[in-house]
Amino acid sequence: xxxxxxSQFWKWGRxxxxxxxxxxxxxxxxKNAIPTEPVLxxxxxxxxxxxxxxxxxxxxxxxLHHEVELGVVIGKGGTAxxxxxxxxxxxxxxxxxxxxxRDIQDECKSRGLPWTLAKAFNTSCPVSDFxxxxxxxxxxxxxxxxxxxxxxxxxxxxxxxxxxxxxLISYISDFITLEEGDLIxxxxxxxxxxxxxxxxxxxxxxxxxxMSFRVDRxx
Amino acid sequence: xxxxxxSQFWKWGRxxxxxxxxxxxxxxxxKNAIPTEPVLxxxxxxxxxxxxxxxxxxxxxxxLHHEVELGVVIGKGGTAxxxxxxxxxxxxxxxxxxxxxRDIQDECKSRGLPWTLAKAFNTSCPVSDFxxxxxxxxxxxxxxxxxxxxxxxxxxxxxxxxxxxxxLISYISDFITLEEGDLIxxxxxxxxxxxxxxxxxxxxxxxxxxMSFRVDRxx
Ligand SMILES: [Mg+2]
Ligand SMILES: [Mg+2]
Ligand SMILES: [Mg+2]
Numbered sequence: 001x002x003x004x005x006x007s008q009f010w011k012w013g014r015x016x017x018x019x020x021x022x023x024x025x026x027x028x029x030x031k032n033a034i035p036t037e038p039v040l041x042x043x044x045x046x047x048x049x050x051x052x053x054x055x056x057x058x059x060x061x062x063x064l065h066h067e068v069e070l071g072v073v074i075g076k077g078g079t080a081x082x083x084x085x086x087x088x089x090x091x092x093x094x095x096x097x098x099x100x101x102r103d104i105q106d107e108c109k110s111r112g113l114p115w116t117l118a119k120a121f122n123t124s125c126p127v128s129d130f131x132x133x134x135x136x137x138x139x140x141x142x143x144x145x146x147x148x149x150x151x152x153x154x155x156x157x158x159x160x161x162x163x164x165x166x167x168l169i170s171y172i173s174d175f176i177t178l179e180e181g182d183l184i185x186x187x188x189x190x191x192x193x194x195x196x197x198x199x200x201x202x203x204x205x206x207x208x209x210x211m212s213f214r215v216d217r218x219x
Numbered sequence: 220x221x222x223x224x225x226s227q228f229w230k231w232g233r234x235x236x237x238x239x240x241x242x243x244x245x246x247x248x249x250k251n252a253i254p255t256e257p258v259l260x261x262x263x264x265x266x267x268x269x270x271x272x273x274x275x276x277x278x279x280x281x282x283l284h285h286e287v288e289l290g291v292v293i294g295k296g297g298t299a300x301x302x303x304x305x306x307x308x309x310x311x312x313x314x315x316x317x318x319x320x321r322d323i324q325d326e327c328k329s330r331g332l333p334w335t336l337a338k339a340f341n342t343s344c345p346v347s348d349f350x351x352x353x354x355x356x357x358x359x360x361x362x363x364x365x366x367x368x369x370x371x372x373x374x375x376x377x378x379x380x381x382x383x384x385x386x387l388i389s390y391i392s393d394f395i396t397l398e399e400g401d402l403i404x405x406x407x408x409x410x411x412x413x414x415x416x417x418x419x420x421x422x423x424x425x426x427x428x429x430m431s432f433r434v435d436r437x438x
Contacts, residue, residue, distance in 0.1 A: 014233050014263065014264045014265070015263040015264065015265065017263070020333075039332060039333065040333065040335040040336070040339075041333035041335055042261040042262075042263060042333075042335060042339060043261075044233065044234040044236070044261060044395060045233045045234065046233070046234065046395055046396040046397075046398060047395075058394055060394075079341070108331075109331030109332075110331060112327075112328030112329060112331065113258060113328075114239075114258065114259065114260035114261075114333055114334045115333045116259040116260055116261060117259070117394070120259075120261060120395060121394040121395060122298070122394060122395060122396050175277055175279075175336070175339075175340040175341060175437075176263060176265055176266075176339060176340060176341060177265040177341055178265075179265060218394075
């Protein structure tokens with residue numbers, strides 16, 4: 001293995017920690033209560049997919065949803081990181097999709113089961129190129145958008161987040177040590193909807209990055 | 220980073236996939252139905268802890284349980300691995316504990332939330348030395364045991380597993396690609412119970428390995 005290059009964190013990073021219901025308008029559209037503490041779940045690094053490869057629909061879902069999210073890439077690990085020091089641990093960002101088998105997630109929720117089948121499958125974490133920290137001077141005020149076949153489905157500002165990036169880094173690192181190359185997905189604004197085989201997804205962070213992915217069926 | 224050494228998989232392996240309720244007698248003791256397909260959840264690699272370091276009780280739980288489990292270490296990655304070829308992907312084993320904040324898990328289950336706080340915290344995955352495959356010729360017939368302060372709490376044979384190791388490898392790899400260094404925790408027999416600060420845990424696989432861990436409070 002060659003030296004670690006943070007701009008290819010998806011090749012060697014060891015965890016993906018996702019925050020659910022971090023935008024009030026999205027919590028409402030799924031009829032969830034506004035959380036009083038972050039809802040956290042995990043994806044494995046095998047979930048990463050990069051432009052040029054398709055997002056695959058698992059055969060067991062009939063309702064695969066897109067969730068466009070700002071990803072935070074950890075540059076310096078730590079445990080029990082204070083909020084005031086949290087941004088020193090950030091190397092940069094990535095635009096991410098939290099692909100979600102919504103029908104399976106609903107079933108897991110009603111049966112009290114973990115969300116693994118709904119959230120952790122191969123290609124459930126499409127990621128953009130790495131975005132160095134300097135290119136997003138104010139991560140609490142960027143515009144995320146997502147289109148399916150040219151139609152705008154999601155558009156929202158990270159200013160609508162319930163829990164801020166420093167809060168999340170501090171909260172998570174109290175019980176899960178953060179390591180270089182880890183990725184935190186910070187939640188999605190409203191407008192999630194289903195995708196089908198052959199759809200084209202485009203997503204962006206205004207003035208910073210765009211990416212596109214084709215949806216295919218898993219054989 | 221030096222070359223990967225499978226006997227130290229915990230230093231570089233990228234995922235831990237855990238199977239819940241894989242022994243009927245344990246499913247019953249927690250009043251869960253016998254599953255018709257595997258219940259899967261994830262721990263991050265930051266959950267690993269090795270002998271010599273303590274198991275830490277997270278401050279938010281009042282009911283931390285031990286679950287002794289046979290861990291399967293993947294040597295050769297793969298996707299959609301057939302059951303008949305599954306054992307070729309196994310490099311060896313490790314004795315593992317799936318430390319579980321049972322009160323938090325119960326709350327997550329009743330609220331339809333992911334199990335992250337209950338299962339993914341630092342030191343939630345104590346692991347023994349790596350056990351080369353040859354040392355366990357029949358992984359479907361080994362005896363696992365766990366003592367707390369010299370008292371036997373868990374004792375069971377992997378012959379009681381509902382889903383076999385080849386079945387689990389095949390089932391998981393259908394939607395989560397397995398990679399070298401991944402660990403699969405295969406579930407726990409009955410006898411789970413709470414541990415307290417200053418307890419001494421000892422666990423073993425009969426005739427193969429033993430390990431011991433002290434329980435401490437997280438500061
Ligand atoms: Mg999400
Ligand atoms: Mg989970
Ligand atoms: Mg377990």
